[in-house]
Structure formats: structure tokens, C-alpha cells
Amino acid sequence: MQHTISALVRNRAGVLAESSAAFQKNGINITSISCGETENMDVSRMVICAQGSDEDIAKVTKDLQAMDFVIKLDDLARKDFVDRELVLLKVDVTKDSMCQLMQIFEVFRADVVGMGQKTITVELSGDQERVEGLIKMLQPIGIKSMCRTGMIALKRGDD
Amino acid sequence: MQHTISALVRNRAGVLAESSAAFQKNGINITSISCGETENMDVSRMVICAQGSDEDIAKVTKDLQAMDFVIKLDDLARKDFVDRELVLLKVDVTKDSMCQLMQIFEVFRADVVGMGQKTITVELSGDQERVEGLIKMLQPIGIKSMCRTGMIALKRGDD
CATH class of the missing domain: 3.30.70.260 (ACT domain)
Structure with a gap:
């Protein structure tokens, strides 16, 4: 577990x-x-x-x-916590896959932080489900490099 | 160093x-x-x-x-890298400081992820300068709890 x-x-x-x-x-x-x-x-x-x-x-x-x-x-x-994680992803891109990629980034509200001839680099912060959702969507397209921070969390409420 | x-x-x-x-x-x-x-x-x-x-x-x-x-x-x-860090911040809030806080969050494009009677919790992802800039702005107002991921990085370009 x-x-x-x-x-x-x-x-x-x-x-x-x-x-x-x-x-x-x-x-x-x-x-x-x-x-x-x-x-x-x-x-x-x-x-x-x-x-x-x-x-x-x-x-x-x-x-x-x-x-x-x-x-x-x-x-x-x-306990009841706000949890967040940050991921940087470098994904293979071609003329054909660009449009599909951009749509995925928009749905997940991932920010493009770098662009090369053959790759595009995005960042996403969110809870683990959202981060893993994006990774799952990008895997068939081709993830070149990935770097995750691991989860951080703060207790909900005023304490 | x-x-x-x-x-x-x-x-x-x-x-x-x-x-x-x-x-x-x-x-x-x-x-x-x-x-x-x-x-x-x-x-x-x-x-x-x-x-x-x-x-x-x-x-x-x-x-x-x-x-x-x-x-x-x-x-x-x-080397030449894209670096990012994620921070969760719980800040003391009063009726008087609310407006000032919201303006700071907007300038830094920090997202509010939780709100209580006396505190407000935000997340920010960015390079270390941006994260430290927000922390410096919020310190005089009163940071109740803070959680930082530490930096992650990916090489720029296609490699």
C-alpha cells in the first residue's frame, strides 16, 4: 500500500x-x-x-x-490535506501530432515551457491523479524525459 | 555556494x-x-x-x-536547463489584507487552492527566483505554513 x-x-x-x-x-x-x-x-x-x-x-x-x-x-x-505535485515532461512532437498534443495540454492546463525541433517541454502541477492522467495520455505519443518532484501537502483549514 | x-x-x-x-x-x-x-x-x-x-x-x-x-x-x-519548483503557502488573512493578498497572487500567477476563516492557501510553480519572490512578498503579511518541493530540472532543447 x-x-x-x-x-x-x-x-x-x-x-x-x-x-x-x-x-x-x-x-x-x-x-x-x-x-x-x-x-x-x-x-x-x-x-x-x-x-x-x-x-x-x-x-x-x-x-x-x-x-x-x-x-x-x-x-x-x-488526514485531510491539499496535495500537489509538479512534473516536467519532454515529449516527442511531429507536424502530425502537434495539434493533438496542444489539445491535451489545454485539457490538463499544462504550460509549455520549452520547444525544440523535435520535442516540446511542458510543466504541470496538480494532485497525483491529474499528473498521472497527463502522463498516461502522453505515453503513447512518446515521452522523451520526465522529472517529478514527489508530492507535497499542507493540511486543509486554518491550522 | x-x-x-x-x-x-x-x-x-x-x-x-x-x-x-x-x-x-x-x-x-x-x-x-x-x-x-x-x-x-x-x-x-x-x-x-x-x-x-x-x-x-x-x-x-x-x-x-x-x-x-x-x-x-x-x-x-x-548546463542549460529548465528548472521549476512548486510551493504551497498558507497565509494569514484579514478583511484588510485580503485585497492586497489577491493582488500579489495575481502578479505572481499563484493559484488559490484553499480558503479558511483566517487563512488562504495558494500554490505557485516557477523558477526559484519567482518562488522566492512570492515568499518575500508574503513574509511581512504572515506565512502560517509552507511546503516546497525542491527544484526539478530538464535539459533545454531536444536531447
Whole structure:
């Protein structure tokens, strides 16, 4: 099962190594990770998507919570969050496929950020379903390169 | 100095732990990391932003290149790339500040994704300058929570 773990962590060298070692120890593969600065310079927010049984994930979150640099940890599956992901896609383009491509980009509201002789590069931000929907549409046309950020999320409401 | 390293890596447990251990070993703090799937199921793309001297970063990239799971590694500073980052921001809002906020969101083309009694949540994707510009504008008004993906990038042109 896919789990999404969001953690506020103190910003120092080694945090990422120790956190990801906790996943490795339990043999859990991290599907995606996003870690960036927050409103507080000394704190980073880390969002990890991982595949694993509920028991294995529970073990990892317990290990993580025991680490001194973890300030707060949430398992996003249980709460109400706004989630977003960003993807950059470089797609093969020919004179014949151009019109079809542009229609797909319009439907998904993907922005063209670059254009070459044989390829076109677009960005899309949205929830995972929307991002995966666009990828599925573009796969038969030919994706040359792709780069995804992994999911980020904020709790809904005022808290 | 800020460095951005982009690597294509084989998708297996432990990759993240071993890569981030290489940074820790050299005492380099990772500012942000984004690791997600690519067009190939077995391969992930990892983009790491890190602060360090050119020599320290050179040591780390050499260590990384020697690892069996690294397929390709680029130091983005030297090349021509499209870079993008995604941020979710929850900002304090009052009747008085609402109008000013909406104007800022329009200038930066940030999308409102949630609204509460006392806060408003927006998303913005753009290059680092644009993302940091919005954050700088919102800081005096009051950022309640923030979540950044870290930078992702694709090479410009058809390659």
C-alpha cells in the first residue's frame, strides 16, 4: 500500500541519511521524496511516499519519531490535506501530432515551457491523479524525459 | 555556494540512504531534495540542492558517480536547463489584507487552492527566483505554513 509521511525536521547535515536509513533497514522502497525549506529557516519539511505494509510503515514512523531531529510527523492518509505535485515532461512532437498534443495540454492546463525541433517541454502541477492522467495520455505519443518532484501537502483549514 | 546535482538512479531500497550518507560524510547540508519516478519504471530522477565549496561538492559527486545505482549525473550549474519548483503557502488573512493578498497572487500567477476563516492557501510553480519572490512578498503579511518541493530540472532543447 502507498503511504505518505510528512515530517517537520531540524535542518542539519545527516537528517536525510538517517531518515532514509530507517526505511532501508525495514526494506521499504521510497517511491518519491520532497524535502525543502519552510517558513522557519532552521526547519525543513520532508514528504515521503513509500510502498509497504501497514506494519512495516508503522515501524518506520516509530523509528523516525524517536529521532532527535524530528519535530512533528504525520501519516497523511489519515488526514485531510491539499496535495500537489509538479512534473516536467519532454515529449516527442511531429507536424502530425502537434495539434493533438496542444489539445491535451489545454485539457490538463499544462504550460509549455520549452520547444525544440523535435520535442516540446511542458510543466504541470496538480494532485497525483491529474499528473498521472497527463502522463498516461502522453505515453503513447512518446515521452522523451520526465522529472517529478514527489508530492507535497499542507493540511486543509486554518491550522 | 549553492550547487544543484541531478542524477538518474536505479530504483531500489537504499539508494537515498547511500546517496545522502555521501553528503553527510563530507559535512555538506542538503538544502532541498526531490526524487520521483521517470518515464522508465526502474529509474528515478533525483535533484539535490546543496551548499558547499566547489572541492567538497566535487568529492561528493565523485563518490556518487562510483556508486553502482547511479546511471547518469549532472552538475546543473554548468548546463542549460529548465528548472521549476512548486510551493504551497498558507497565509494569514484579514478583511484588510485580503485585497492586497489577491493582488500579489495575481502578479505572481499563484493559484488559490484553499480558503479558511483566517487563512488562504495558494500554490505557485516557477523558477526559484519567482518562488522566492512570492515568499518575500508574503513574509511581512504572515506565512502560517509552507511546503516546497525542491527544484526539478530538464535539459533545454531536444536531447
